[in-house]
Amino acid sequence: MSQKNYRRAALTGGLLTVMLSLAACGGAGQPATAKVDPDCVPKHEFPTITEGVLSVAAFNSPPKFHALSNSGPFEGVDAELISLFAEENCLTVEFKPMTGPAAQLDLKDGKSDMMGGLILKSEARGEIFGQSKGYITYETVGITSKEGYNSVDDLKGKKVGLISGSTYVAPAKEALGAELVEEYQNDVNAFEDLTAGRVDALVWQTMQGTFHSSTNPEFGTEVIEEDADYPILTGLLENNWPHTKDVPEFTAAIDDFYERVKEDGTAARVLEENGLENSDFYINGR
Structure with a gap:
């Protein structure tokens, strides 16, 4: 796809009206303290810092992720996608909104399981963090x-x-x-x-x-x-969720999620609901 005429005039009001609560296996929209359904069967199993919790150092930058405080509400592309990922793996999710540099340090120091906010993959980051083989969106x-x-x-x-x-x-x-x-x-x-x-x-x-x-x-x-x-x-670069390094089952779970949400239209829906109407560019590139 050519980029010559690709220019966003305005975002829709959806970005600031999509209010997302923390997700548990029982379904999105539940409070952060909600218990995971004891009958929940995870799609994937991988270790996290705290059993049953996915801790996310989230780069606070709309429309990728946005929160006014650590207690939410949590909005944006990754607020929904990460909540869905946690839900299918029977985990409650703990978002910790912060700047990009602080989020990288938090993950590097082992205080979080994952970094959210659609982070670009790079060779340098791959030396420190786990990176998916695939991508959730393209970016430039x-x-x-x-x-x-x-x-x-x-x-x-x-x-x-x-x-x-x-x-x-x-x-x-x-x-x-x-x-x-x-x-x-x-x-x-x-x-x-x-x-x-x-x-x-x-x-x-x-x-x-x-x-x-x-x-x-x-x-x-x-x-x-x-x-x-x-x-x-x-160049066209790939967005992903940096996560704990050398946990292959964690990386595999993320890659599997990426493939499915792109194939079934979930990724395009979430992008469009957050004002990114040209979802084809972000999913398929130029």
């Missing part, structure tokens, strides 16, 4: 700006903001110059600086960009065309 970089920048070359000499810890930080610094790259701990602060004119553009996943540009009509998010000179910045 979007440039959010007032001027409509749509290429790496457009950003040369500009002040550019990125989310700290993201896959794009190192290649952006190499391509644009480290002195022109500003790192942010969260997407809200990054977009505030863009609207205030402290940076000229933001380089981040298209899901983040389309959400934030939909809240301010002065800014748009453009998807960069693939450029062989900048393979990481412009």
Whole structure:
């Protein structure tokens, strides 16, 4: 699929109205303290830090995942998909909303079983975390700006903001110059600086960009065309759920879930309910 005309004008109201409670085997919408049905038969079995609980360090960034507090409500793509994954494996899920860098550290330190928020797969992350063989969605970089920048070359000499810890930080610094790259701990602060004119553009996943540009009509998010000179910045990458390393049955359970929700239409439904109407791009790529 060509990206030339792929530009999100606005997100639907579904993102902020989808209110998700923590899921147990008895069904979605139950409170966090709900007991798992004793008759529940898990689709897969794998060890977790706390028996019967899936602890998730969730990168708090809509529309991928969003919560106002640790007690919820929990919204977004991964709030629903991870809840469904926990449900079918007879686990209650504990979401711990935090920034991306904090979530990576939480998982690395063994305080969580999984990281949520649709995280890009990378070789570096694979050295530390378990990564699925497949993917839940594809992603590529979007440039959010007032001027409509749509290429790496457009950003040369500009002040550019990125989310700290993201896959794009190192290649952006190499391509644009480290002195022109500003790192942010969260997407809200990054977009505030863009609207205030402290940076000229933001380089981040298209899901983040389309959400934030939909809240301010002065800014748009453009998807960069693939450029062989900048393979990481412009290539199609895979989103997954980083998880405890060297637990093959955990990885297999995630991969099996990914395949089924893409095949049966669940993934497309969840994307569309969260305002990502072009679900085909995220599921099948260009």
